[in-house]
Amino acid sequence: MSNSLSTQHIISMEDLSAEDIALVLDTAESFKEVNERRIKKLPTLRGRTIINLFLEPSTRTRTSFEIAAKRLSADAVNMTGSASATVKGESLRDTAQTLSAMACDLIVVRHKYAGAPEVLAECMDTHVINGGDGMHEHPTQALLDLFTMKQSLGHLEGLTVGIVGDICHSRVAGSLVPALRKVGARPIIIAPPTLLPARPDVLGAEVSTSLDDVLPELDVAYMLRVQMERAEGMPFPSVREYARLFGMNSARLAAMKPSALIMHPGPMNRGVEISSAVADSDRAIVLDQVNAGVAVRMAAMYLLLGGESGGAAA
Amino acid sequence: MALLLKGGRIVDPQTGLDAVLDMVIRDGCIVEIGEDLEIPKGTVIECGEKIVVPGLVDIHTHLREPGREDKETIQSGARAAAHGGYTAVCAMPNTDPISETGSHIRFIVERAAERAIVRVHPIGACTTGQSGSALAEIGDMVLAGAVAISDDGRGVQSAGMMRLVMDYAKQFGITVISHCEDESLVSKGVVNEGVVSTRLGLAGWPSAAEEIAVARDIALAELTGCRLHLAHLSTAGSVELVRAAKARGTAITAEVTPHHLFLDEDAITRTYDTNLKMNPPLRTAADRDALVAGLMDGTIDCIATDHAPHAPHDKALEFELAPFGTTGLETALSLVITHLIEPGHLDWSALVCTMAVAPREAIGLAPVRFEAGAVADITIIDPEARVEVTREFFESKSSNSAFLGGKLLGKATDVLVEGQFALRNGKVVDR
Structure with a gap:
């Protein structure tokens, strides 16, 4: 099995092959073990910047991504707001270009409208993880x-x-x-x-x-x-x-x-x-799902960022 | 000044013409059509392999003035029309403010007289503010020059109100143009309800929402005797309803847009291209086939563009927020040549019928016939010209075309409006 994903972004399940899914799940398993330690932190993504752009109310998903980023030692920044800001103020494209200019490495986006992560992927030079877009995908x-x-x-x-x-x-x-x-x-x-x-x-x-x-x-x-x-x-x-x-x-x-x-x-x-x-x-294994969320998101971030060879050093 | 069009293929089914002939134009009128004509002085245009047809008219255009002059103006829209081969356009009333009184109509007539290089015929609203709640001043608008009425953009929602509109409009002999959309079924729908709405997680706009309104308005035309024109049909079911109504003798007409003829919902993919967001939405390949068949058998009378210019920052919004519409004036003719003439689905006479003759008949504009004494509104087409649809191609202020990137065959090279060039050798002629 390859140890890197076939995709630069995780926006839709279409992006992931069966091999990619297996790789994420296997990687998550090792992170789950880390999450059970007393010291739950790895230096893997030290110096990398991850922005959690949540333009729709969310507590648990945003927290899960934030914890995942911090456990990998990435600098995680949360940006919250309302997608309606795109109607009356700055457009999503301008937000994306602004964040891109701050040289972040990965952006996690939650948005009220379908297709927003595609917009970010198109106008930013960073990896994108879809944290839920409208009625489309998560x-x-x-x-x-x-x-x-x-x-x-x-x-x-x-x-x-x-x-x-x-x-x-x-x-x-x-x-x-x-x-x-x-x-x-x-x-x-x-x-x-x-x-x-x-x-x-x-x-x-x-x-x-x-x-x-x-x-x-x-x-x-x-x-x-x-x-x-x-x-x-x-x-x-x-x-x-x-x-x-x-x-x-x-x-x-x-x-x-x-x-x-x-x-x-x-x-x-x-x-x-x-x-x-x-x-x-x-x-009911609802809390197991929540627990798995951190490990799986660590795996997704690690595989998108850590799996890179050359070039993209911070 | 006299003008001699030499050696073009002159096509006009109204007068039975389809032959290589010469045409003499003087003082804005056609003087003579025949073989080996000459003029003592004036301009001679060698037409070579070109096709000479009665001027095309688009009866469904959004010119955005007044209100959104950043998207289009009467002047820029008329330039775009000339570039696309049209000698006339009809301006829909959903501007800001909405054209709902005589003074609004007079503004358009006067502004067009000052600045437009093609004819601009205003269409008035059916109801005040296109609210569907009270009659607009239809008589006042007709006196000021409105050629038809329509609440295009949303449609008259109540059947009772639509009946009132049609009953009242009858006394003026004008056509009511119906935008067929039952909002209670469409709600927040932005794409065809079906495969693409499911796959992309977007709210659906079902075919039934159009067909219910088509069926309703056909019934109301039969009840009231008012002339009805159905705008931008998009579904196979609508075509069938119109076919059945015409078979029983109901006097209605219908139009289809190039985007509904030549694109379907499969074009909308994960890129969420907002240039493909229109109202009504792109439908299925089967609907598209039914629309083409309906155009070929005469069920659908005319091709209209629904030219809907939008600013880049408006179209750059998320798909669910972006406004509906694609531009169309400058690509329609080339698309029809590429997809219908070239493969042999339509001949040039049929093109003239669907883009010049039937549109005028639908809303009662004076015909443009190729015969001595007729007004010289003429479109000259190079059927072999190559067109690349780039942003730079457009004379419109906006470039939100669903066909950006397309390579098309055939283009208008010259447009004469009352004998004056609005387009010459492919270049817009300002006055």
């Missing part, structure tokens, strides 16, 4: 989810993963479905028709509108946060009805394989897509 989330599944279940190939909920507004699903396909797993997207994308077939996932029908097949039930604030009008009659039809609860958990696990990208709406009993059970 590739490091998919990578940390794969890592968690592999750690918990021992393998990825052949797993059946049900992704449940607001598929059409979800960048998590936008990356997780192709990621699962690349590692030989079987994604099924499960949602009411009002929360499905126009053409789920192009994502390469099977589709079901009945969680109960597919529950016994699943190795993982991946519960998406219902993003009411994104939807145009309510796509279901009530939270009560949604929870009844698509929520994970103890009865549904009991209908699953004994080995099946529950995942959630957070933050959870307890009582909506997941009951408290399930969220707090040992079958």
